[in-house]
Amino acid sequence: MNDGPSYTVLLFHSIDDRVRLSLKNLGNIRPEPFEKVCTALKQEFDVVGIRELVELISDSAGKRGRFLAVTFDDGPKSYALNAAPILESLRIASICFLITDCIGDKAIYWRYLYNYCINAGFGKDLADLVNAEYGVSIKEEDIVSFTRSNYNREKTKLVMEEISKHIIAEEEYLEKENELFLEYEDIRRLKESPLVEFGIHTRTHPVMKGLDDEEIRDEISGSAALYRDRIGYGRPMFSVPFGRLYKDYDERTIKAALDLSTGVIFSAYGGRNGRGQSLYNIRRIPVHEGMLGAGVGKFVRSLFDAEAGPEYREAEKRLRESVEKRS
């Protein structure tokens, strides 16, 4: 096992025990196992805030140790309801990356809506709508992978409109699946804690690779502008939706985010970081409850030598060459 310093960043989503079909099977962890994980993390790792972790990665002197930071994506309501209070009681810092259009459930998140349809038994109907819009004939079980790898902002908007007409009306969805996202009031209150920080995760959570350059800038700059207006000062840190390099995003997203954010950018394809990992592409390990099946202790110890998939070695090299070439 590699005993050099390691910098692990975990990625959580919702920490919820309410019934919400939109969240089901999308990385949710119930509060009780989440608390167990956090307690075990504190025993096995040096748990630090995200800024300290970023400094440690870029510090050439390289403090020895096994460091870990906790992040959340999407800005779920359960961050305020469950995650932040548990983390506060354990004195663990965290950063929460917001889908800014969805704050206060103002906009519907397409992936949650599709997930609702599938979990509410309308998978076949959703497949029909997707097939009509894209001119394809995919099966119900392929909706998620198809709409992700063929993401198109306009088509997604049109499918959502069709869902509202044929499967569940927008108002009914918002009423049934209420409180999916943080309110501004939650954010204001949470910000009072020195252990809480916010970052951005685009306006609408598209698959960035499916966007043109102008749409990429709009997603990041719109999100950063809202952050400056209503959430914090200066430039926020950025986490890339879905986060698999060259599958969900490419160098165009990184270059735009380098211009518009702090330049500290997070992926989500697994693996811990070593010293000198590019700060514009910090690896994170997504965690869901299924990973805890063999016990919390075993899961936490499995993080000691977690590596990104072998294909990401080449992908990171390609990204580095492309980003560092820019003038």
Ligand SMILES: [Zn+2]
């Ligand atoms: Zn996300």
